[in-house]
Amino acid sequence: MSRYETVIGLEVHAQLKTQTKIFCSCSTKFGNDPNENVCPVCSGMPGVLPVLNEKVAEYASKMGIATNCEINLKSVFARKNYFYPDLPKGYQISQFELPICEHGHIDIEVDGEKKRIGVTRIHMEEDAGKNIHSAAENASFVDLNRTGVPLIEIVSEPDMRSAEEAVAYLKELRSILLYLGICDGNMEEGSFRCDANISIRPHGQEEFGTRAELKNLNSFKHVQKAIEYEVDRQIDLVDDGEEVVQETRLYNADKGTTHSMRGKEEAHDYRYFPDPDLVPLVLDEAWVEKWRSELPELPADKRVRFIEEFKMADYDADLLTADIAVADYYEQTVKAYGGDAKKVSNWVVGELLPFCHEDGIAACDCSLTPEKMAVLLKLVDDGTISVKIGKDAFRDLCESGDDPAEYVKAKGLVQMSDTGELEAMVDQVIADNPKEVEAFKGGKTKLMGFFMGQVMRLSKGQANPGIVTKLIQEKLS
Structure with a gap:
């Protein structure tokens, strides 16, 4: 064990899913041509005044409620002064001494151990623009489309002691944001990004060590590797x-x-000071209670319910509840299927999640709807198709959205269950493989897989495995 204890605090920026920017009516749409979503307010022209987007205050408050924060009914915007080419005003409108949310926490679990991570504060602020450097043109450009896009910054207490805890905290935060529907959580596009403050100290020392702040962390994998490297460096x-x-x-x-x-x-x-162009934000207690009542079932509560209601393992519950789209897909499939909930979780975890990951789509955008997934599972249950055929057809069905029953019929994938036809195939395999038959009768029962494979080859994968197994056992017993 190392002589040192790692101390980690995270500053997370989440871009809010509003239609317009925080202080003007410009679009927040990602991917538009450079400097298309710009007006005199967000480009910092003289004489213009910012006006707060009320949705930003609502979304920030909802995140505060979901992370057990105190919601400050009065909060103040401040100017954060620094010079950078992508900051046209020469300052960023943020919050400092009086943020909208404070003193919260979320719970995480790592290696079976639960831990509470403090949330110091959540505050609203505007994003900066983007510098674009072109080596070919030996020039730099500034795109102000992102300038003024609304952010919330979520600042943790320095409560994390490993890279694994930091990643677990980030994943939980991202899940909450997705459940609330206030951020798309896309780390690659920068709508969910974090800076990590890392320090070390000898075990038992209360005083914190000197910290370094890590930037450019745009995936959970990078967060873990960057923290591990930085700890070793220190x-x-x-x-x-x-x-x-x-x-x-x-x-x-x-x-x-x-x-x-x-x-x-x-x-x-x-050089923070209160922004003279913005009056303090004063919330009504009734608004806060209304927003509290609108909160959905949050990830932690859904995990507990899934474990109790569907009798699933903690690991499966974590996978199925991390993304609200996946959780909803699973529950809708269970309802439509009406059968074994464990079987549904096996297919969602084993087939749907890899498909969505590889194709970069959300579960809710998959063309194989929960109702159609239920039909596919029923086709496997009643012997119309084998599990293998069902899994082989899964990707096509996810892409096409075809009705599974019509698909397997049109493709000639319906499982062969005619005993007479299958018996003839079994007899042929036995006749063609006398050495294997003798070895099987001599006790090498593992050869059952060989015989099954030969029958499947003859039937082009369509033989009913249960009937074939029974026939082989009867004939070779």
């Missing part, structure tokens, strides 16, 4: 008698390393 420095420098570092995914970007800023470096 341990090596300390063991060699050197000091850890407080700085901001970038993660290089290709090399799996971090490198220095700039010195780490402190709050005073940003």
